[in-house]
Amino acid sequence: xxxxxxxxxxxxxxxxxxxxxxxxxxxxxxxxxxxxxxxxxxxxxxxxxxxxxxxxxxxxxxxxxxxxxxxxxxxxxxxxxxxxxxxxxxxxxxxxxxxxxxxxxxxxxxxxxxxxxxxxxxxxxxxxxxxxxxxxxxxxxxxxxxxxxxxxxxxxxxxxxxxxxxxxxxxxxxxxxxxxxxxxxxxxxxxxxxxxxxxxxxxxxxxxxxxxxxxxxxxxxxxxxxxxxxxxxxxxxxxxxxxxxxxxxxxxxxxxxxxxxxxxxxxxxxxxxxx
Amino acid sequence: xxxxxxxxxxxxxxxxxxxxxxxxxxxxxxxxxxxxxxxxxxxxxxxxxxxxxxxxxxxxxxxxxxxxxxxxxxxxxxxxxxxxxxxxxxxxxxxxxxxxxxxxxxxxxxxxxxxxxxxxxxxxxxxxxxxxxxxxxxxxxxxxxxxxxxxxxxxxxxxxxxxxxxxxxxxxxxxxxxxxxxxxxxxxxxxxxxxxxxxxxxxxxxxxxxxxxxxxxxxxxxxxxxxxxxxxxxxxxxxxxxxxxxxxxxxxxxxxxxxxxxxxxxxxxxxxxxxxxxxxxxxxx
Numbered sequence: 001x002x003x004x005x006x007x008x009x010x011x012x013x014x015x016x017x018x019x020x021x022x023x024x025x026x027x028x029x030x031x032x033x034x035x036x037x038x039x040x041x042x043x044x045x046x047x048x049x050x051x052x053x054x055x056x057x058x059x060x061x062x063x064x065x066x067x068x069x070x071x072x073x074x075x076x077x078x079x080x081x082x083x084x085x086x087x088x089x090x091x092x093x094x095x096x097x098x099x100x101x102x103x104x105x106x107x108x109x110x111x112x113x114x115x116x117x118x119x120x121x122x123x124x125x126x127x128x129x130x131x132x133x134x135x136x137x138x139x140x141x142x143x144x145x146x147x148x149x150x151x152x153x154x155x156x157x158x159x160x161x162x163x164x165x166x167x168x169x170x171x172x173x174x175x176x177x178x179x180x181x182x183x184x185x186x187x188x189x190x191x192x193x194x195x196x197x198x199x200x201x202x203x204x205x206x207x208x209x210x211x212x213x214x215x216x217x218x219x220x221x222x223x224x225x226x227x228x229x230x231x232x233x234x235x236x237x238x239x240x241x242x243x244x245x246x247x248x249x250x251x252x253x254x255x256x257x258x259x260x261x262x263x264x265x266x267x268x269x270x271x272x273x274x275x
Numbered sequence: 276x277x278x279x280x281x282x283x284x285x286x287x288x289x290x291x292x293x294x295x296x297x298x299x300x301x302x303x304x305x306x307x308x309x310x311x312x313x314x315x316x317x318x319x320x321x322x323x324x325x326x327x328x329x330x331x332x333x334x335x336x337x338x339x340x341x342x343x344x345x346x347x348x349x350x351x352x353x354x355x356x357x358x359x360x361x362x363x364x365x366x367x368x369x370x371x372x373x374x375x376x377x378x379x380x381x382x383x384x385x386x387x388x389x390x391x392x393x394x395x396x397x398x399x400x401x402x403x404x405x406x407x408x409x410x411x412x413x414x415x416x417x418x419x420x421x422x423x424x425x426x427x428x429x430x431x432x433x434x435x436x437x438x439x440x441x442x443x444x445x446x447x448x449x450x451x452x453x454x455x456x457x458x459x460x461x462x463x464x465x466x467x468x469x470x471x472x473x474x475x476x477x478x479x480x481x482x483x484x485x486x487x488x489x490x491x492x493x494x495x496x497x498x499x500x501x502x503x504x505x506x507x508x509x510x511x512x513x514x515x516x517x518x519x520x521x522x523x524x525x526x527x528x529x530x531x532x533x534x535x536x537x538x539x540x541x542x543x544x545x546x547x548x549x550x551x552x553x554x555x556x557x558x559x560x
Contacts (some may be wrong), residue, residue, distance in 0.1 A: 008350045008383050018380060025369065025377055032368035032404075098365045104328065105424070106353040107381045270330070 008106040018111035023118020030119065040085055041127055044077035048131055051199065052140045059201050061234050066140040071225030072198035074131055078157065079218050081123035082164030084189050086116060087171040088181045095178030095271050103269040113169070120165050124157060141229055149228045152245070156224030159252035163217045166259025173266045192218045203239055210239055217255045220248045280339075281306045281428050281459040282327060287336035289322050289483075296322045298483040300336070306427075309450070309460040311474035313467060315553060319483035320463040321361075321432060327461070328358050328430055341428055354382050357426030357458075359417050361433060367406030371397050374405060375419050382424035395419045395449060411442035415449075422453060429453065431462040435469060447472055467549050481553050495548035507537035 009018075030036050051073070052066035059068050093099050102112060135141040144150065171188075175181040193199065195213035202223070205213065213219045226234070227243035235243050282304035289297040297319040304310045312320045325331040327340050329348035338345060343352045366374045375392060379385035392401050395415040400408060405416060414434060421429055431450070435443045450473055454460055464470055470477045471491040478488045487494065504523045505514040517523045520540050527535045 008354045008381075010350075021377060021380055025373065028373070029366070029368045096365055097360060100330070101358075101360060101365070101420070104330070104353065104356075104358040104360070105378065105381045106350040106383075108350070 009108075012110075015108040015110040016114060018108060019114025020118060022111055022115025023122070026115050026119040027122050030123070036085075040081055041123065041130065044073050044080060044127065044131060045134060047076065048073045048135060048140070052135070052138070060237050061231070063230065063234060064140075066135070067142065067230060068201065068226065069198075070131070070135045070141040071229045072196075072222045074128060074225045075160070075196070075218055075222035076193055076198055077127040077131055078124055078160050078221060079164050079189065079192070081127055082120050082161050083168040083171070084185055085123070086120065086165055086168030087174070087185045090116075090169060090172035091175045091181035091185075092178035094172065094268065095181075097271075099269040100271075116169070117165065120161060124161050128157065144228060152224065153228045155249070156221060156228070156252075159249060159256065160217065160221040160224070163252045163255035163259060164221075166256050166263055167217070168259075170259050170262035170266060173268060176272075192216055195219065196222050198222055201237070203237060214239070217252055220251050224248050278342075279306050280304070281308070281341060282310075282461065283337070283339045284323075284327070285337040287323065287326065287338060288334045289319075289326060289331070290334045295483055297326075297333075300480070300483065300485050302478060302485060302488075304459060304461055306459050307454075307457050308475045309454045309462070309473055311470035311477045312461065312463045312480055313465070313470045313477050313549070314463075314480035315465055318480045320465075320480055322483075323480070324430055324432055324461065324463055328356070329353075354424055355427045357421040357424060357429040359421035359429065359431045359434060361436075364413065365405070368404060370402050370404055371408070371416055371419075372401045374416065375423055378420050379423050384425055385423050386425050388423065391419045391423050394422075394452070396445060410437050411439070411446070414438070414446070418446075418449065422458070426458065428459045428461070431460060433463055433465070435464070435466070443469075467545050471545055479549065479552055486552055486555075491545065494545060495552050497543065497545065497548050500543050500548070503539075503541045505537070505539040505541070506535045512537070 030040075048070070051069050055065045055069070057065055059065055090099075099112075132141070132143065136143055171185065172181075175184040192213075195205070195209060196202070196216065196219035197205065197213065198218075202210065202213070202219065223238065223243065224245070226238075227245065232243075235241065238244070240247075280303055282302060284300060284302040287297050287300040287302075288295070300319070300323060302312075302323075312323065314320050322331065326333045326338060327345055329340075329345035329352075332346060341352060341355055343349065345352075369377075371392060372388065376388045379388050389401075392398055395418050397412060397415050397419065400412060405413070408416060418431075418434070421431070434450070435446050438446060447469070450460065450462070454473070460473075462469075462473065474491060476488060477491050477494055479486045479494070489495070501516045501518055502520040503514055503516050504520050504527070505512065506527060507513075515523060524535065524538070524540065527538070
């Protein structure tokens with residue numbers, strides 16, 4: 001047998017290459033599992049179809065509710081494929097020993113996380129296109145025509161994905177077993193959706209609940225998307241009578257940093273039962 | 276340490292609170308050897324192997340695996356060590372070829388995925404999804420992932436648990452081929468006949484201690500243990516326990532003037548010896 005003197009690939013380029021391969025594999029795996037496609041990608045679409053056809057009233061500023069709801073459902077979709085998907089999926093992978101198996105190979109650890117980022121970004125892009133295409137086709141939303149609104153759309157998406165993904169990785173350590181992961185993570189996401197002004201106008205929440213909601217990233221992602229799809233005059237109806245782009249960016253970045261610190265401190269390749 | 280030792284363990288201890296999982300274990304595995312760690316469930320086999328694999332920290336003792344303390348595994352070291360874990364059913368949605376080809380990318384000098392698929396007997400299943408494989412086929416995929424990186428040392432943790440006899444025979448062939456290619460193999464098993472079929476040497480673990488290390492043929496003094504000679508005498512069935520069975524048979528042959536009616540010469544089976552060793556080991560505690 002040839003004894004290998006070869007050393008393993010090193011450095012960010014090698015990690016990125018392996019991470020890209022992992023990402024492609026993860027996307028492939030995702031699309032082959034019907035449940036993940038239905039519950040992750042299709043769920044926000046179902047929400048969009050139901051809510052925008054049932055709730056047809058106007059909100060202040062003579063804006064149809066659906067125009068308000070589309071940014072909210074975009075935020076739900078983004079948070080779903082970043083936070084929920086990663087928290088549940090990594091928890092299951094840890095419980096099944098997939099992470100343990102990877103730990104036993106010379107795979108650069110960074111490649112695992114890069115692969116997850118590739119997967120999440122692919123899903124976010126697909127989900128956003130899907131939701132906007134359906135909403136626009138049904139006349140539920142008017143797509144903005146000036147480019148700087150799309151710039152806002154992109155940076156809110158990037159910052160929101162970073163915060164959601166890093167929090168998802170950190171939260172993957174919370175469920176005790178892979179089996180209990182969906183039941184642990186899904187209610188958290190649902191409660192956040194209600195506190196973040198997705199299903200009704202945020203300022204209709206009691207003041208103290210608005211303060212609670214404002215602590216979490218989903219509220220800010222939804223608000224960022226509203227600034228893309230609602231007329232600037234609506235900014236007056238927001239809690240601070242402004243889109244608060246500066247604060248929004250700051251809060252998402254803080255959550256991303258917090259998630260990163262938590263994730264690096266709590267991430268384990270093995271389940272508790274595996275020592 | 277010399278280069279012909281793949282694994283060297285001295286005084287290995289692992290405790291969980293008051294529970295002693297491994298209590299002062301010594302072990303040497305030579306390069307190119309197939310070594311079987313044999314012992315009942317809970318004897319400390321898996322704990323020991325997981326420490327050697329770099330998965331678990333130890334409480335005390337010296338451990339060197341391929342020249343490195345596995346307490347601090349490096350990626351270069353990982354590339355030289357293959358691990359076949361107890362399987363859990365992963366990658367259900369990916370095909371055999373996709374999974375194996377992907378894992379090959381992690382290693383600096385991997386085997387050819389197509390050759391590995393062929394070698395583990397999954398050629399007919401290369402495009403089948405992992406989720407559709409039978410238990411035995413799953414295990415072959417696990418082995419494929421363990422050897423794809425062309426490891427110098429391969430860990431196999433209870434590789435054939437749940438196999439039917441035919442699958443087990445085929446699997447043993449695979450392990451023998453890897454061993455013949457020069458791969459050092461450390462396998463754990465609670466099947467005695469598996470150790471006998473595969474290993475150059477066997478170490479018996481009981482209660483976290485190594486009770487004996489020997490070749491399968493000499494384990495527990497088997498080669499020299501008292502042999503039972505039996506025959507049909509004039510007064511009925513007779514038997515005699517002796518350390519010199521050949522002389523006994525010659526004597527009987529002379530008495531009967533040639534053929535001895537109903538002659539049997541029985542050495543204790545490995546199973547008998549193993550069970551008496553395990554029971555003695557339990558008595559020590």
